[in-house]
Amino acid sequence: MWVEIVCGLVIYKLFRRFFYGDDDILDVETTDSNALFSVAARLEKLYGGKVYTGLRIPDADTGQLQNIDMVLVTKGGEAVVICVQNLSGFFSINADGSWVSTSGHNLKTEHHPDPVAEVKRQVAILKYYIEGRGNTTVPEGYLSCKVICPNPNFRSAIRSDYFPPEVVTYEQWIQLKPELKSTFSGWIKGAFLGGKKEMQESIQKLNFVLSTAPTWDRLELKGNKYLLGEFLDFKGKQDDVLSLKAIKRSKISRLIIQKTSMFGIAHSKLQVLYCSRDYRNEGASASDWKEVTVRSNTEVLFQLQNSTKSRKFKLSSVVSMSLSA
Incomplete structure (x- = not known):
C-alpha cells in the first residue's frame, strides 16, 4: 500500500512539474483578475471596439497612480469607465x-465603500488625463461609468432596479445582449464635438492615449x-539571464513562451519570443519577433x-507576459 502511495506522489509531482513548474501556480488566487479579463472579453464581444484593462492613471491631486479596472471604447465612439466588483x-x-x-x-456582515462614487472619481481623473495627453477638450458627460458585478454568487437583498443606474447586477449582466445597448450605457455621444471626420480623429486620438497609458503588467x-x-x-542560470537581458519594459511590450522539447524534464528548454515596443502598429508581424532559448526552470x-511581496514563477508555467511602458 505504501509503495502505491509513494508512486502516486512521485507521478503527481512529475505531472505538476512538467505542466506547471515547481512554483505554486495551482494555488495562486486569480479570481478577481480572471473576472476582470472575462468581463473585458464579453464587453468587446457585445459592443465591439476595444477594452483597456488594468490602467494606472496619474492623479494630479494626490500625485499617485489611480487604478482603473477598464475603459471600454466602442466602435461608435462611446467611452465607459468600468469598475468590476467581484463580490459574493x-x-x-x-x-x-x-x-x-x-x-x-x-451571516458575516461586511461594509464596502460606495463603488459608484469611486468610479465617478475615476472618470474625473481620466478626463483630466485625456485632456492633458490628447491636447483636447473632453465634453462634459462624454465619459460615462458603470459598476459591474459578474459573480454568480452576488445576490441582491433589494430589487436590482433599486441599485443606482450605474450598477449592473449579476442578473442584469447575464442578460446583456448586443442590441440592448441602452441597458448598458444609454446613449452615444458621437465621440467629441464635430463632424464624422472629426469624430473618427477624436476616437483615434482617444484610443492612442489609452493604449499608451500606464498599466499594470500582465502575466498569463x-x-x-x-x-x-x-x-x-x-532569475536563473547566469547565461539564461544574460540571454534575456534585452527584455526590458522600455524596449519590449510582450513576450510569449513556447516549449521546444517535450522530453528531459529537468533539462528541457523553452523558446521565448518577444517583440520590440512600437506604438505605430497595434500588432507585430512575424518578422518583428525575436527568439531566445533558455532553461525551463528560469x-x-x-x-x-x-x-508588497514578490513571487517567482517558472517560465515553464508562463504562457505570455505583457509589459507596460
Whole structure:
C-alpha cells in the first residue's frame, strides 16, 4: 500500500512539474483578475471596439497612480469607465451609498465603500488625463461609468432596479445582449464635438492615449490564470539571464513562451519570443519577433497588484507576459 502511495506522489509531482513548474501556480488566487479579463472579453464581444484593462492613471491631486479596472471604447465612439466588483453574498445599500454584504453560515456582515462614487472619481481623473495627453477638450458627460458585478454568487437583498443606474447586477449582466445597448450605457455621444471626420480623429486620438497609458503588467499562466502586477526581473542560470537581458519594459511590450522539447524534464528548454515596443502598429508581424532559448526552470520575478511581496514563477508555467511602458 505504501509503495502505491509513494508512486502516486512521485507521478503527481512529475505531472505538476512538467505542466506547471515547481512554483505554486495551482494555488495562486486569480479570481478577481480572471473576472476582470472575462468581463473585458464579453464587453468587446457585445459592443465591439476595444477594452483597456488594468490602467494606472496619474492623479494630479494626490500625485499617485489611480487604478482603473477598464475603459471600454466602442466602435461608435462611446467611452465607459468600468469598475468590476467581484463580490459574493447578499447586498443592500446604506443611505450614504456604501454597500453592506451578508454571507456565510454565520451571516458575516461586511461594509464596502460606495463603488459608484469611486468610479465617478475615476472618470474625473481620466478626463483630466485625456485632456492633458490628447491636447483636447473632453465634453462634459462624454465619459460615462458603470459598476459591474459578474459573480454568480452576488445576490441582491433589494430589487436590482433599486441599485443606482450605474450598477449592473449579476442578473442584469447575464442578460446583456448586443442590441440592448441602452441597458448598458444609454446613449452615444458621437465621440467629441464635430463632424464624422472629426469624430473618427477624436476616437483615434482617444484610443492612442489609452493604449499608451500606464498599466499594470500582465502575466498569463497555464490553466487560464491571469495576474496583474509588476515584472521585476528574471532569475536563473547566469547565461539564461544574460540571454534575456534585452527584455526590458522600455524596449519590449510582450513576450510569449513556447516549449521546444517535450522530453528531459529537468533539462528541457523553452523558446521565448518577444517583440520590440512600437506604438505605430497595434500588432507585430512575424518578422518583428525575436527568439531566445533558455532553461525551463528560469524564473520570472513578479510583484502582484496590491501586494508588497514578490513571487517567482517558472517560465515553464508562463504562457505570455505583457509589459507596460
